[in-house]
Amino acid sequence: MPTILIADDEKNIRATLARALGLEGYATEEAEDGARALARIEAGDIDLLLLDLQMPVMDGLALLERLAGRERRPPVIVLTAHGSIEKAVRAVRLGAVDFIEKPPSSERILVAVANALRLERLTQENRRLEEETGLGGRLLGTSPPMEALRDTIRRVAPTDAGVLVIGENGTGKELVARALHEGSARRARPMVTVNCAAIPATLFESELFGHARGAFTGATDARRGKFQEADGGTLFLDEIGDVPPALQPKMLRALENGEVERVGGRGAERVNVRVVAATNRDLETEVRAGRFREDLYYRLLVVPIRVPALRDRGDDITVLAAHFLETACRRNRVRPKSLAAGARAALAAHGWPGNVRELRNAMERVAILAPGETIDAAHLGFLAAAPGAPGAPAAGAAGAAGSTAAAAPPGAFDLAAEIERHERALILAVLERTGWRMAKAARELGLERSHLYKKLDALGIEKPPDR
Numbered sequence: 001m002p003t004i005l006i007a008d009d010e011k012n013i014r015a016t017l018a019r020a021l022g023l024e025g026y027a028t029e030e031a032e033d034g035a036r037a038l039a040r041i042e043a044g045d046i047d048l049l050l051l052d053l054q055m056p057v058m059d060g061l062a063l064l065e066r067l068a069g070r071e072r073r074p075p076v077i078v079l080t081a082h083g084s085i086e087k088a089v090r091a092v093r094l095g096a097v098d099f100i101e102k103p104p105s106s107e108r109i110l111v112a113v114a115n116a117l118r119l120e121r122l123t124q125e126n127r128r129l130e131e132e133t134g135l136g137g138r139l140l141g142t143s144p145p146m147e148a149l150r151d152t153i154r155r156v157a158p159t160d161a162g163v164l165v166i167g168e169n170g171t172g173k174e175l176v177a178r179a180l181h182e183g184s185a186r187r188a189r190p191m192v193t194v195n196c197a198a199i200p201a202t203l204f205e206s207e208l209f210g211h212a213r214g215a216f217t218g219a220t221d222a223r224r225g226k227f228q229e230a231d232g233g234t235l236f237l238d239e240i241g242d243v244p245p246a247l248q249p250k251m252l253r254a255l256e257n258g259e260v261e262r263v264g265g266r267g268a269e270r271v272n273v274r275v276v277a278a279t280n281r282d283l284e285t286e287v288r289a290g291r292f293r294e295d296l297y298y299r300l301l302v303v304p305i306r307v308p309a310l311r312d313r314g315d316d317i318t319v320l321a322a323h324f325l326e327t328a329c330r331r332n333r334v335r336p337k338s339l340a341a342g343a344r345a346a347l348a349a350h351g352w353p354g355n356v357r358e359l360r361n362a363m364e365r366v367a368i369l370a371p372g373e374t375i376d377a378a379h380l381g382f383l384a385a386a387p388g389a390p391g392a393p394a395a396g397a398a399g400a401a402g403s404t405a406a407a408a409p410p411g412a413f414d415l416a417a418e419i420e421r422h423e424r425a426l427i428l429a430v431l432e433r434t435g436w437r438m439a440k441a442a443r444e445l446g447l448e449r450s451h452l453y454k455k456l457d458a459l460g461i462e463k464p465p466d467r
Contacts, residue, residue, distance in 0.1 A: 002117055002450055003027040003045055007037035007060070008052035008079060013103070017050060020106040021113065034058030038066055041074065045439050045449040048116055049076045050109070051096070053087050061087065064094040075116045079104060124451075139175055140323060141316035145308035149176070156303050157183025162255065164240075164300045165278040167307030170357030173278040174238060176307055180276055181234040189233030194226050197239035204247050206263050209254070215264025227260045231271045240300065241281040241292060248293045255299050275300070310352040310359060317352070317359065318344045324360045325375070328367035333446060335373060337366070342377035350383045368419070424459045427452075436463055 004026050006014045011032075018028040029046070031037035035057045040046060053060035060078060067073045078099040080088040088099035097119060098112045139150060156163060157180045165173045174193065181191040199207050206215075210225030226235060237243075243251060254260045255275055259268040277300050286292035310317060322339060329336050339347070352358055362383065370379040427445065434440040442452040456462075 002047035004048045005029050005046045006050045007031040009055045034063040046074045047450045049074050052079045075120045143313040143316045153179050162302040163276045164304050169280050170355035171307040177236040177276040186233045191234040192230035193236045195238045197242040201244045209260045210262040212264035227271050230273045234274045237277040240277040241279045252296045310355040324363035328364040340376040343375045346377040346380045
């Protein structure tokens with residue numbers, strides 16, 4: 001439940017807004033001047049600020065100036081008196097997302113609040129995705145294969161040509177697709193991502209092309225598909241080799257004619273979409289085996305872009321490792337750590353079958369488990385280094401790592417699952433200790449309350465009925 005702070009020196013306006021927002025399920029808090037509002041924001045757990053510009057002690061513009069230099073701050077909607085539009089414009093330049101003339105109508109406020117919170121969720125999601133990739137949306141590295149990749153992207157991005165991105169799992173194919181989108185004239189329009197391997201075959205057609213109301217049981221409303229959502233922008237079809245054979249002719253038609261037809265629809269719809277597809281499969285082999293249409297394969301293969309495996313990127317390995325380690329330490333709120341020469345040699349010697357994803361997870365693991373501020377080869381003993389590779393960890397390194405890395409289990413290790421298990425246990429312990437009082441639990445965990453709710457949803461944690 002988002003918490004909205006209403007900062008206004010007029011008690012009646014605060015009460016009216018609080019009542020309207022409360023009826024929509026929002027939690028509200030109030031402040032009668034800018035100083036009190038600033039103190040409440042600094043205490044945390046505020047998801048949005050409704051801010052009057054004319055207040056005592058500290059007015060709205062002064063408060064915005066105080067918030068302007070902060071990396072994390074709630075979105076702000078400004079309340080302004082009639083005739084103060086110039087001040088409202090200045091407030092927007094200071095970071096406010098919207099402004100509303102007083103007296104505000106409840107309907108206008110609710111629409112503005114919903115839009116601001118939706119924008120903030122998208123911003124937070126983008127930030128999360130950037131941190132998960134560890135690259136902030138950038139293709140890092142200066143090795144010859146990466147320079148060649150960037151050069152190809154620079155030449156292809158401004159065109160409308162379809163692209164097939166080819167590479168092993170974990171090489172960063174989605175980052176390539178995003179770079180193509182950002183370098184195109186479509187950058188102001190959406191880039192919509194579809195993981196073709198994650199969609200059940202029975203839902204695939206509806207997911208991509210949409211459906212009409214009543215098209216099947218449960219279709220109570222008409223729904224746009226991913227092609228329609230990406231109209232004017234870019235559609236990224238990851239794991240394109242997993243498209244069901246029965247749906248491949250319809251996809252071919254969409255690519256060739258720019259026409260899609262909803263399930264249960266009565267006619268085709270025109271869409272203007274650039275398709276970037278990606279695969280880790282050998283599609284030529286799939287074509288020969290009859291699992292992938294030859295005409296669809298060649299329609300996708302207008303411009304093939306191959307993403308290099310991490311083992312072929314030379315010194316990029318240690319550059320990426322240092323970046324991932326720094327990001328993991330910051331994200332997990334642990335003291336900064338650095339890579340010793342032995343660790344860098346061990347990283348360079350490893351074959352990285354999981355590519356960049358494996359490297360990112362390895363750095364997350366040592367950031368959390370390794371004691372001290374220096375990572376050496378012993379802490380990387382869990383890596384299956386190539387036999388005889390220069391700089392590979394010694395045979396006893398795994399044992400040394402076990403003594404310093406919180407008894408990590410031998411053999412294969414699912415870092416994500418292990419972190420999720422510990423995170424779930426920690427959050428549950430804090431919730432029990434605080435009596436499931438969300439604001440207090442969030443403060444103890446160093447999270448915003450809205451972030452804690454998202455964590456509970458992601459981890460499947462539900463509040464017991466007796467709490």
